Amino acid sequence: RPLVFDKMESLVREMQDPENGVPVRSQKLFLTSIPSAFMGYDMIEWLMERLNIEDSVEAIHMANLLCQHGYFFPVGECNKNLSVKDDSSLYRFQTPYYWASQNHSPENSEYVIYLYKRSLRNKQKHGLEEYELEALSRLKRQMAHKWEFIVMQAEEQVRLAKDRKKGDKIVTDSQERAYWRAYRPPPSFLNCLEQPPFPTNSSWISLAPSSNQRDDSAGASCTTASGQLVRARIKVSVAAETLQQHCATYSEYDPFLHTPQPSNPWLSDDPTYWILNAAAVEVPTEKRAKRWAISIEDLVTDQTGLQELTNYLRKEYSHENIRFWLATNQLRSGPASKILHRVQEIYQEFLAPGAPCEINIDGRTMDIVQHEMKRPSRFTFDKAAEHVYNLLLKKDCYPRFVRSDHYKQLLANALQPCQKKRFFSFGATGKKKSIVAATSGVSGIG
Incomplete structure (x- = not known):
C-alpha cells in the first residue's frame, strides 16, 4: 500500500483522540440532534495548531485532501462535492473499515447489493440518484446469473439493520454512503481513489499455463536463479569508464559546462536561447539535431x-509503429472516464484483424493483449508497445532515420547561433587594482 496512506491515517488517528483531538459530540441543527459529528472550524483550528500552519487556506487544502480520500465526510451532503469549509458545517469521521488502505478496489457485486438495499428502504431518506439508478440497471443485466443471491444478501442486511439503535443506524448508514460516494462518485466529480497511474501486478499476468508448462517454468526459474548466484557482476572500472563516456558525450549539451549560444539567458535579458530551443520549432539548431x-x-x-521522425516514417509508409507507441503513451495519462472507449479505438485501429494501420507483433505478445482486453486498463497495450519500441522503432526505424537523406538535410539546414559580440565594454580592457595594492597605497599616505 502507498506510504502516503500511513501518513494520512496517523494524522486522522490523532484527530480522533478523545482528549487532544478534534472535539466530536452530538450537534444540534435546528431541532435535530446529529450524533458523532464535529464542526469545520474546529478541525481547521486543530490542523493549524498541530501542523504549525499559519495560513488557514493551507489547512483547508489539507482537510480537503483527507476528505476526498474518504477519512471523513460532510454530514447530510454525501451526494454533493466532498469539500471542507471553515465554518459551522458538520462532518463525521469514517470508520477504519472503510479507509482507503483497506479497500483499494471494491467489487461490483458489493456495489449492486448496496444499491439494491437502498432501493428497498424509505425512498425519501435513501432514494437513489439518477446515476445510481442507471448503475443499478446496468449491473442487474450484467449479474443476472446471480441476481437471486444479491437480492437475498440485500434483504438480510436490511433485516439486520432494523435491530440496531437509531443513533448507530444513522452513523452506519452515513459512513457506508460516504464510502461509495468516494469510490463510485457521480459523473464529472473528482475521484482521488481511482486506479493509480502505474501498472499493478495483475496488469502483467500472462495467460494461465497448463500443469506441464508450470513444471517447465518452475525448472527454468530454478536454473535462472542458480545462474544468477555465479554470474559475474560488472567491474567498477568498467562502470566508471561507461560513466566517463556518458559524461563526455553529453557535456557539450550542459549549459552550465558550456556557454549557451548565442547568449547566456541566466546572465542577460536576451530570450533568443529560449526561442531557438523551444519545445516545437520549425528549424532546430545544429547542436540539437546532432543530439x-x-x-x-x-x-x-x-x-x-x-x-x-514521424514525418520521415510517413514518407516511408511505416508510421503506424510510432503512431501506436504514441497512442499507448497518451492512454496511460488520459482521463479515466475515456479509458474503455480509447482502448477499443486503439485495438480497432492497430491490432484487430484487417485493421487500417495494423502493426506487426508476434503471436505471444498478441495473446497477452487479447488477455488484457478482457479487463481494459491504462496498461492494456504495454507489452505490445514495449515490443514495438524495442524491436521495430529502436532497431529498425531509428537507424534508417539517422542514415536517411531526411536527417542529413535537417543537419544541413540547421541553425548555427553565434555568440553575440559586445559593442560596448566600458572598463573591460583596463586592469582592476588588487585589494592588496589598494591597501598598501592607503597605508603609504598615512
Missing part, C-alpha cells in the same frame, strides 16, 4: 525530434 543521433531516447523525448 538526435546519439540515441532514440534523445530523439523521442524532444518534441521537434519526434515530429521529424
